[in-house]
Every structure is written in C-alpha cells, then in structure tokens.
Amino acid sequence: MGELLADHTTLRLGGPADQFLTHTHPADWPDLAQDVRRHDLTPYVLGGSSNTLADDSGYPGPVIRMATRGIAVHPLEDDLVEVIAQAGEPLGTLVAFTVAEGLSGIEYLGGVPGTAGAAFVQNTGAYGQEIADTVTRLTAYDWQLGQTTILHPAGCRFGYRTSIFKSRPGRWTILEIALRLTRSRTAAPVTYRHLADALSVPIGARPPLPDAAQGVLDDRRRRGLSLPGSGPDARQAGSVFLNPPVTPAQAAAVRAAGGPAHRDQSGHLRASGGWLVDQAGFRPGAQVAPGIFCSERRTLTLAARDGATAAAFTAALQRLAAQVLATTGIQLTPEPVQPHHAPDSGQAVPPSAMKFPVYPLASALDRYVGAMKPYTFQQGKGLWEAGRTLSLLHAYVTVDLGHNPELAELIRGVRNATKDDPLAHVGDEWFHITLYQLSQKPASEIPDDERQALVAALTEQMTAIAPFTITVGSPLPYASGLIFDLGPDEPLNELRAAATRAIEIVRGPEATTYDTGVLHLTESYANPRELHQTGAIGLVTRPQVGALELRGAYSLAA
Numbered sequence: 051m052g053e054l055l056a057d058h059t060t061l062r063l064g065g066p067a068d069q070f071l072t073h074t075h076p077a078d079w080p081d082l083a084q085d086v087r088r089h090d091l092t093p094y095v096l097g098g099s100s101n102t103l104a105d106d107s108g109y110p111g112p113v114i115r116m117a118t119r120g121i122a123v124h125p126l127e128d129d130l131v132e133v134i135a136q137a138g139e140p141l142g143t144l145v146a147f148t149v150a151e152g153l154s155g156i157e158y159l160g161g162v163p164g165t166a167g168a169a170f171v172q173n174t175g176a177y178g179q180e181i182a183d184t185v186t187r188l189t190a191y192d193w194q195l196g197q198t199t200i201l202h203p204a205g206c207r208f209g210y211r212t213s214i215f216k217s218r219p220g221r222w223t224i225l226e227i228a229l230r231l232t233r234s235r236t237a238a239p240v241t242y243r244h245l246a247d248a249l250s251v252p253i254g255a256r257p258p259l260p261d262a263a264q265g266v267l268d269d270r271r272r273r274g275l276s277l278p279g280s281g282p283d284a285r286q287a288g289s290v291f292l293n294p295p296v297t298p299a300q301a302a303a304v305r306a307a308g309g310p311a312h313r314d315q316s317g318h319l320r321a322s323g324g325w326l327v328d329q330a331g332f333r334p335g336a337q338v339a340p341g342i343f344c345s346e347r348r349t350l351t352l353a354a355r356d357g358a359t360a361a362a363f364t365a366a367l368q369r370l371a372a373q374v375l376a377t378t379g380i381q382l383t384p385e386p387v388q389p390h391h392a393p394d395s396g397q398a399v400p401p402s403a404m405k406f407p408v409y410p411l412a413s414a415l416d417r418y419v420g421a422m423k424p425y426t427f428q429q430g431k432g433l434w435e436a437g438r439t440l441s442l443l444h445a446y447v448t449v450d451l452g453h454n455p456e457l458a459e460l461i462r463g464v465r466n467a468t469k470d471d472p473l474a475h476v477g478d479e480w481f482h483i484t485l486y487q488l489s490q491k492p493a494s495e496i497p498d499d500e501r502q503a504l505v506a507a508l509t510e511q512m513t514a515i516a517p518f519t520i521t522v523g524s525p526l527p528y529a530s531g532l533i534f535d536l537g538p539d540e541p542l543n544e545l546r547a548a549a550t551r552a553i554e555i556v557r558g559p560e561a562t563t564y565d566t567g568v569l570h571l572t573e574s575y576a577n578p579r580e581l582h583q584t585g586a587i588g589l590v591t592r593p594q595v596g597a598l599e600l601r602g603a604y605s606l607a608a
Contacts, residue, residue: 055104058096058115060163060277061386062285063360064104067094067113074117076136079198079225083191086112092193092220094389097168098140100277101287103386106360113389114223116167121147129233132186137167137224141174141181148231149263154238155184155231157263158245161270163277163288167224171215172385173208177266178241180315182208189226194539198225205568207526210314211292211385214568217526217535219387237262244269274347283345285354290367291323291382300380324350326380330373339366364388441493443501445508445549446482449571457522464525464532464573473531473574483536483571485549490561500556507552515545522571531575542569 055064069089073082086093091111096102118136121144126132131153135144145160158177162169169181170188188201201222207214215222236256240246246253248269249261257265270276278284293314296304301311301319309325327349336344341358342365345351352366363386371382451458458478465475476482488496518541522534536542546569550562 052108053113055096055102055108055113055389059099059102059104059287060285061103061287061354061358061360061363063106063354063358063363064102065106065108067109067111069112070115071112072115072117073138076118076120076225079191082114083193083196086114087193087196093223094220095223097138097165097171098163100163101168101172101386103287103360103363103388105388109389116165116223118225123151123153126230131231131233133229133231135166135227135229137165137226139166140164141166141169145263149259152233152235152259153231154234154236154259155179155229156181157237157259158266160263160266161276166227170206170208170224170227171213172211173213175211175315177245178315179238180208182206182213184229184231185227186230187228188224189228190222190224192222194221194543207568210316210318210320216387221539235259244273248272274345274351281346282343282355283347283351283353285358286345286351287386289323289350290352290385291327291350291371292385293320293323294326294380294382295319296321296380300378304378321380323382324348326374326378326382327370330370330377332370332373338369339363342366443488443493443496443504445485445488445553447485447545449481449483451478451481460522460534461573468532468574475574476572481571483542483569485546485569486553486562488553488557488561490557503556504552507555508549511548511552511555512545515541515548525573526570532573534571534573536570539569 052066052068053070054066056062058064058070068091069086071082071086073079089112093112093114094109096113096115116138118138120136121139122134124132124134131151133144133148133153141162141164142160144166145156148155149157149160156179158179159169159174159181162174162176164174170185174181182203185203185206187203188206190199190201191197192199199222205214207217215224235258237259239254239256240249240251240262241253243253245262245265246255249255249257249265251257267276274283275288277286277288296311296319298319301321304311304321304325307329309329310322312320314320327344332338332344332349334344334349335346336349338344338352339362341355342362343353343355345353352363354363367384367386371384374380374382449457451461461478461481520542521537525532526535554562
C-alpha cells in the first residue's frame with residue numbers, strides 16, 4: 051500500500067497514492083519531474099493540503115508534496131521591493147516575514163492556511179486583499195511542454211477564488227513566486243467591518259502594519275476562521291463554499307432578510323455563503339452526514355470526526371448545497387478540491403475527455419455586472435506608446451461560424467449577456483485564434499516579398515498538420531476583453547510551434563520572442579478606443595459567464 055493521503059491533508063481523509071514524492075530542494079526539480087513523466091500519469095500536487103478532499107480510494111498516480119522553503123528580498127525603485135518565495139513556503143510564514151520587514155501588500159492574508167504556491171491556484175483573498183494583487187511573475191513547470199516557464203499575471207486569468215491553474219488542473223506546477231510590495235509603516239486601508247471593529251478604527255483607516263496583521267489573526271480566531279490544533283474541529287478544510295454570485299434581485303432579498311450581500315473586488319454581487327447555510331436551517335455543531343459535522347463555531351466549516359469518510363464529506367456538501375438551493379434559489383459552489391486522475395496533459399486528449407465549466411446561459415443575463423480596471427497594453431515585450439496607432443502582422447487560425455452553428459449560437463448568447471458592457475465585439479467574419487504576433491516591426495515595414503516568404507513557410511510547416519477538433523467554452527475575463535477557453539491544448543500548441551518555426555525560417559529566432567500566452571478565441575475587446583488615446587484600456591472583469599460546451603471542426607487550410 052502506498053502513502054496514505056489522509057496523513058497529509060488537514061481533513062485527514064483519503065486513501066493511498068500510487069507514488070508519493072516530497073519536493074524539498076529547488077535544484078532537484080528537474081530529476082523529480084523527469085521521474086514523474088516516465089509514468090505517463092498526471093501528478094497531483096499538495097501544498098498545505100488545507101483545501102484538499104482526497105478520495106477514499108486514494109489517487110491512481112503520483113502525488114507531489116511541495117515542501118521547498120526560502121524567501122529573498124530585492125530592493126526596486128523608490129519604496130518598492132520584490133519578494134521571491136519558494137512555492138512550499140507556508141503563506142502565513144511569508145505574510146509574517148513581510149510584515150516584520152515593513153512591507154505592505156499581503157498583510158491581510160495572515161492566518162490563511164496553505165502554501166505560497168497553492169495560494170495562487172485559487173487566488174487566496176481576505177479582508178479586501180488577494181494574493182494576485184501583488185504578483186509580478188510565477189515560475190512554473192509546464193507538464194505538457196515538459197519545461198519550466200515564466201508566467202505573468204495577464205496569462206494567469208486570476209478572478210474571485212480562481213485562476214488558470216484551477217481551471218486547468220495538472221497543466222502547471224508552481225515552483226516559485228515573485229511579489230512586488232511597498233515599504234510602509236501603515237497597512238492598506240481597512241475595508242471590512244469585522245476588521246475595523248477588531249482594531250477599533252473606522253473604515254478607511256490605515257493602522258500600523260504590525261497592528262493590522264495581528265488584528266487579522268485575532269479576528270480570524272474569534273470567528274472560527276483559523277485551523278485549530280486540536281479539538282472536535284481540528285479536522286477541517288476551512289470554508290467549504292465560495293460566496294456565490296447573485297442577481298440584484300437576489301441581493302435585495304438577502305439584505306431584506308437581514309443578510310450580507312457585497313460586491314467583490316471585480317464589482318460582482320455576492321451573498322455570504324455562511325449566512326445562506328444558516329438560513330437553510332443548519333446550526334453550528336449539527337451533524338450533516340455520518341462523521342461530518344458543522345464546526346462548533348460556524349456552519350460554513352465542516353469538521354470530520356470519528357467514522358468520517360471522503361464519501362460522507364461529499365454527501366454533506368451536496369446536502370448543504372441542495373438545502374440552500376431549495377430555500378433561497380441560490381446555487382453554492384464547493385471550495386475543497388477533489389483530486390482525480392486526468393489524462394496526461396502532455397498527450398493529445400479527445401474533446402469528449404475535456405471537462406469545461408458549463409453554466410446555463412439564461413442565468414448569466416442578469417447575474418454579472420462588468421467592473422472596470424486600468425490595464426496597460428503591450429507591444430511585444432514593451433509598453434504600447436500612448437497615442438500610437440500601429441498595425442502588426444499576425445498568424446491566425448480563422449473560424450467559419452457558418453459551419454459551426456452551435457458556436458454561433460453561443461456567441462450570440464454571450465453578446466446578449468454583455469450587451470450593456472463597454473465591449474467591442476469581434477465581427478463574425480473576423481473570429482480567429484492568434485498563433486503569433488510579429489511585434490518587432492510594423493506591418494508597413496514588412497515588404498511584399500517577405501510576406502510571401504512567410505506565407506510559403508507557414509504553408510510548408512502546416513501541411514503535415516491534419517484538421518482537428520477543439521472544444522470552445524466557457525467565456526472568461528481576460529486583460530483585454532472577453533475570450534473563449536479552448537481545449538485540448540496539444541494540437542493547438544503543435545500548430546503554434548509550426549507557426550513559430552515558419553517565422554524563424556524567414557526572419558530569424560529574434561523574431562519569435564513574443565509571448566503568446568495561452569491560445570484562446572477572442573469574443574470582444576474592452577474599450578479599444580482608449581488603446582490609441584491613452585495607451586491603456588478598461589478591463590471588463592466577470593466570472594465565467596453562462597456557456598454551453600460546444601465542439602467544432604476547424605479547417606486549417608493555408
């Protein structure tokens with residue numbers, strides 16, 4: 051029998067792993083990754099394991115426990131400081147270190163269990179701060195490409211308790227994080243009433259940094275938000291549901307009943323998951339399933355006790371969610387992650403095997419409200435100059451909506467759902483997937499003979515690639531507008547690699563330094579006029595909007 055996952059999770063549930071590896075020294079990662087790849091199975095990575103619900107049968111593949119430690123500080127300009135931390139560093143230790151160093155930016159995340167790397171998977175947040183607010187880059191291992199890569203915030207699709215690492219489990223393993231913090235004696239403004247009361251300060255105050263950090267720890271303990279070291283609630287995974295998105299009408303009903311509803315950092319209305327569970331008739335200490343109880347302090351935390359199993363914990367989640375839906379009409383989303391074997395991310399995966407989030411389109415029409423944030427556009431690796439109008443050559447995969455009626459239906463639904471948002475929708479004849487942008491030279495400076503050479507090289511490189519089928523959905527917020535997620539990754543990356551080779555043949559390797567990020571299908575752009583006027587555009591942020599799982603075969607003729 052392999053190593054029991056129950057010995058490595060805060061719930062103390064879970065059967066054996068086929069292979070259990072502990073990663074302690076950063077320099078050892080290449081050898082560990084090579085060993086895992088030989089098994090042709092997707093590994094599951096454990097951080098602090100405080101948000102993991104492992105199956106009773108265990109995990110049919112390798113499990114990697116991330117235990118690397120280390121924090122380094124590098125001064126930047128003015129009062130800015132870059133903090134580098136290994137992914138296995140406990141988040142609480144990292145927060146305490148930054149506060150002791152007089153660095154502001156993550157002081158309100160103290161007391162949140164887990165590791166620094168795992169915090170980015172669900173974009174950990176508390177008291178108005180999110181871990182993604184300060185990140186500058188992440189060093190991660192790409193299991194599909196078999197190499198270590200650098201990921202920047204715009205490519206990570208951070209949102210409310212989500213990221214590309216959560217929506218595409220098994221693709222990347224975070225190895226190291228880089229944060230940009232500010233030297234300050236005072237903390238960020240207090241925006242939460244609980245914390246203001248704990249610190250005896252008004253909303254908007256900026257208390258001394260150490261006082262603010264200690265106030266967070268005190269408030270979390272007082273409200274049962276900390277993991278106890280012993281007692282009946284010691285085996286738990288913290289809050290078991292996200293605060294759900296609600297319509298304005300639902301928010302009004304919650305408030306009329308005395309409950310809290312607020313807008314998150316992206317401007318979306320959300321109700322309190324704990325209040326909804328209370329309204330459904332559950333109370334602290336109540337038994338929900340065999341061996342599974344609401345904690346003694348709050349109903350949103352479930353504790354495992356004698357006789358508990360992962361199956362019972364799952365049944366408890368289902369019971370709570372079903373009762374809340376029946377009582378309030380609001381759907382809850384579980385927060386604990388359940389490891390499950392997925393096809394190896396380095397292999398081609400048939401569309402039927404891809405699992406995308408699917409939401410009823412009708413439910414999106416009134417649920418989400420766009421919120422604007424500043425965003426700086428880039429040309430290649432440099433910033434887009436304010437007031438500059440520029441045309442660049444691109445290598446595209448074009449999409450014929452006439453041959454994909456289901457995709458056309460999805461696009462019409464998304465346009466209707468976002469009709470009141472400041473978006474410029476892509477015309478039906480211009481839908482495309484960008485394989486590469488030639489950003490080193492404006493299109494006007496590339497002569498016709500060089501363009502013809504590019505076309506010939508692209509044709510030659512792509513001739514051997516047969517037409518393939520991809521799955522489109524769900525719509526996702528992105529830095530410059532609204533995009534559709536695509537899968538599987540392998541054939542798309544093969545196509546991108548062919549385009550890159552063609553460009554290098556004609557223009558040399560220096561022409562392929564542009565980071566294309568994750569391939570996607572763009573539905574709309576946010577405030578494109580401002581791009582040429584100010585060098586910045588508005589970012590429409592929204593959770594995954596209503597979508598249907600669709601498939602379409604796209605011809606890749608040159």
